[in-house]
Amino acid sequence: xxxxxxxxxxxxxxxxxxxxxxxxxxxxxxxxxxxxxxxxxxxxxxxxxxxxxxxxxxxxxxxxxxxxxxxxxxxxxxxxxxxxxxxxxxxxxxxxxxxxxxxxxxxxxxxxxxxxxxxxxxxxxxxxxxxxxxxxxxxxxxxxxxxxxxxxxxxxxxxxxxxxxxxxxxxxxxxxxxxxxxxxxxxxxxxxxxxxxxxxxxxxxxxxxxxxxxxxxxxxxxxxxxxxxxxxxx
Amino acid sequence: xxxxxxxxxxxxxxxxxxxxxxxxxxxxxxxxxxxxxxxxxxxxxxxxxxxxxxxxxxxxxxxxxxxxxxxxxxxxxxxxxxxxxxxxxxxxxxxxxxxxxxxxxxxxxxxxxxxxxxxxxxxxxxxxxxxxxxxxxxxxxxxxxxxxxxxxxxxxxxxxxxxxxxxxxxxxxxxxxxxxxxxxxxxxxxxxxxxxxxxxxxxxxxxxxxxxxxxxxxxxxxxxxxxxxxxxxxxxxxxxxxxxxxxxxxxxxxxxxxxxxxxxxxxxxxxxxxxxxxxxxxxxxxxxxxxxxxxxxxxxxxxxxxxxxxxxxxxxxxxxxxxxxxxxxxxxxxxxxxxxxxxxxxxxxxxxxxxxxxxxxxxxxxxxxxxxxxxxxxxxxxxxxxxxxxxxxxxxxxxxxxxxxxxxxxxxxxxxxxxxxxxxxxxxxxxxxxxxxxxxxxxxxxxxxxxxxxxxxxxxxxxxxxxxxxxxxxxxxxxxxxxxxxxxxxxxxxxxxxxxxxxxxxxxxxxxxxxxxxxxxxxxxxxxxxxxxxxxxxxxxxxxxxxxxxxxxxxxxxxxxxxxxxxxxxxxxxxxxxxxxxxxxxxx
Numbered sequence: 065x066x067x068x069x070x071x072x073x074x075x076x077x078x079x080x081x082x083x084x085x086x087x088x089x090x091x092x093x094x095x096x097x098x099x100x101x102x103x104x105x106x107x108x109x110x111x112x113x114x115x116x117x118x119x120x121x122x123x124x125x126x127x128x129x130x131x132x133x134x135x136x137x138x139x140x141x142x143x144x145x146x147x148x149x150x151x152x153x154x155x156x157x158x159x160x161x162x163x164x165x166x167x168x169x170x171x172x173x174x175x176x177x178x179x180x181x182x183x184x185x186x187x188x189x190x191x192x193x194x195x196x197x198x199x200x201x202x203x204x205x206x207x208x209x210x211x212x213x214x215x216x217x218x219x220x221x222x223x224x225x226x227x228x229x230x231x232x233x234x235x236x237x238x239x240x241x242x243x244x245x246x247x248x249x250x251x252x253x254x255x256x257x258x259x260x261x262x263x264x265x266x267x268x269x270x271x272x273x274x275x276x277x278x279x280x281x282x283x284x285x286x287x288x289x290x291x292x293x294x295x296x297x298x
Numbered sequence: 299x300x301x302x303x304x305x306x307x308x309x310x311x312x313x314x315x316x317x318x319x320x321x322x323x324x325x326x327x328x329x330x331x332x333x334x335x336x337x338x339x340x341x342x343x344x345x346x347x348x349x350x351x352x353x354x355x356x357x358x359x360x361x362x363x364x365x366x367x368x369x370x371x372x373x374x375x376x377x378x379x380x381x382x383x384x385x386x387x388x389x390x391x392x393x394x395x396x397x398x399x400x401x402x403x404x405x406x407x408x409x410x411x412x413x414x415x416x417x418x419x420x421x422x423x424x425x426x427x428x429x430x431x432x433x434x435x436x437x438x439x440x441x442x443x444x445x446x447x448x449x450x451x452x453x454x455x456x457x458x459x460x461x462x463x464x465x466x467x468x469x470x471x472x473x474x475x476x477x478x479x480x481x482x483x484x485x486x487x488x489x490x491x492x493x494x495x496x497x498x499x500x501x502x503x504x505x506x507x508x509x510x511x512x513x514x515x516x517x518x519x520x521x522x523x524x525x526x527x528x529x530x531x532x533x534x535x536x537x538x539x540x541x542x543x544x545x546x547x548x549x550x551x552x553x554x555x556x557x558x559x560x561x562x563x564x565x566x567x568x569x570x571x572x573x574x575x576x577x578x579x580x581x582x583x584x585x586x587x588x589x590x591x592x593x594x595x596x597x598x599x600x601x602x603x604x605x606x607x608x609x610x611x612x613x614x615x616x617x618x619x620x621x622x623x624x625x626x627x628x629x630x631x632x633x634x635x636x637x638x639x640x641x642x643x644x645x646x647x648x649x650x651x652x653x654x655x656x657x658x659x660x661x662x663x664x665x666x667x668x669x670x671x672x673x674x675x676x677x678x679x680x681x682x683x684x685x686x687x688x689x690x691x692x693x694x695x696x697x698x699x700x701x702x703x704x705x706x707x708x709x710x711x712x713x714x715x716x717x718x719x720x721x722x723x724x725x726x727x728x729x730x731x732x733x734x735x736x737x738x739x740x741x742x743x744x745x746x747x748x749x750x751x752x753x754x755x756x757x758x759x760x761x762x763x764x765x766x767x768x769x770x771x772x773x774x775x776x777x778x779x780x781x782x783x784x785x786x787x788x789x790x791x792x793x794x795x796x797x798x799x800x801x802x803x804x805x806x807x808x809x810x811x812x813x814x815x816x817x818x819x820x821x822x823x824x825x826x827x828x829x830x831x832x833x834x835x836x837x838x839x840x841x842x843x844x845x846x847x848x849x850x851x852x853x854x855x856x857x858x859x860x861x862x863x864x865x866x867x868x869x870x871x872x873x874x875x876x877x878x879x880x881x882x883x884x885x886x
Contacts (some may be wrong), residue, residue, distance in 0.1 A: 163386045165384075177385065177387060177803055177808040219715070223714075252352055254355055272662075275535040278660065285658040
């Protein structure tokens, strides 16, 4: 199947749409009532800060970082792109808490931490075109238009820094991957981990926060599913 | 615009554990006390309430309870040839902010150092000969364990610590730590129950002839009321201690143990969002006249006169304020002269992760001080001459949290993303456990704190500069721990085991969290040439300035520092009350 430029693959689209149906099914069970209304489909989502080309990249990239195939939800069904957009639009994306005054030495040893003058949002904004240009030069198309296998190869090259990205952008893959996992596992109020699917998958009970009677039940699997901070149950 | 406030008898700089302790002790003398906190006010209600507090992203990952580097940070370099760079986003250590300080977001592990640690230099020389490397600047505490014992005891009973005594007045108690320094009585609360990981570790350690005991910690195992009628309720093992405030009144904190009682005293006042810029000195330099702070609410500098100034901030901030204020001579590593910034130290840890595919650890059931420990490789039990290093470590196994963003152990070789990663998180979450070695760190001529020549904080003050790297002695210590831990791990027969111990040549990496056990820089001692404060934590040159906190440690202990910080604070408070207030003067 052909991918549509600027949009996620059809498979991604189907998964993104199917997320609604799956959760609607859960909501129909009376014991698990009071689910929130279904959010807008990813394909209809209006990003807070990402431009269309950036959104297309994030949709395509997270679909490879945590794919939908196999057991457990993928980044698309859990709405990780929404999480990333919201985080980049907020304090994290602006590096609101970080010391960002110069002088900067972006080429310092990575062991010395975040030294680029750029905020996380700026790193995304500047690195995506660089990476897309590299994908086009190396594989013939921008990242979002490549097939899955080639996307995996390209992400591996990015991770290994085969394109020798400039030091100001060198943490791009690291934060992209970290943000993807954050969106997968964070409380659903941040836009990802939709329906607490990632928590259900691994067996994390979320915000239950009360296990006193279970401490000495050694080596016995905890039986209850997750709750979220806003009171959702899965 | 500057304004001058009404004089107080005592001004406390920082309102965490030591500020709360000194505030309460000195308020009982009827003095007018003011605590200045540069962060916000915060309390169990409304700030730590369930369920909003147990939010891994906000507090665990984005570090919502920590100091914002934008509002103040320091620069770091590994050696004197490197240019220090700002610690722009937090990683390896996490200074707290706001009322309660790091005492609100700690794990609760509470210890007294081992007996050799109080006189480490003379102990080492007397027992093992002349083996201390030339650049290792370890020294003795100027007070003995026997002198400090009542103050450790006091802190444990105020804070509310759960644990099992191993040695009461020289009598070894079954089930406790037989190697601990003798205590005058048992812990105020019985030990916490351990989860499955700690149980497995304890059983394996016992089978190898070691001496397992429950972790001591500031986590309530039962209902508890302290001397101020402050109450703790039994912990429900929610698995959100470190980086979080406790919503359940179960974790020892300045708020839970002291502050609410202190607030009821009419002669005590605290002001938040007041960032102390410097300690002001008298014309002859022999005393402090008070402090100048920046009041964020009014946007002005304020002079606060006081008879006594007590630095009760986090260790790094105490040292920074001393450097900015000219309290004590700054340390110069070239000449090895000066005292402020000298003997900065940290903590060196390592450990194994063990995977058991058919066992359920329920890792989200935890406390910050969960599990079982051994002290068989503690300092008192190591032949420094034979092993070729000075130091030791305690070992612990006990899950503190199962928060999936930060606490996802996967077997080495697992892809970091893609189908392989997703499969692995489904397969392995909840099926692994850790054993950690929490090791000492010596002090060295090359590891120190001074003022940065380039970078300024938002108030225009020079940032503090940390020069720090791992040293061969301590890396040898942690490799020794690995060699001893490996057979124990094998005896437990895991499906997979992997280690995380630093190797010789490891460089300090500011990115991954290690510990917030930053010590030294204003150490206590008997000699004004090698210590910034005397045995009563009093500045040598300005007798009405006292400096609390882990900045006083001559080198870092093998344990978590809070117990020692609390003990030293009560020790100093007693001498200020009994000896200094009736006749203010240099006490040594």
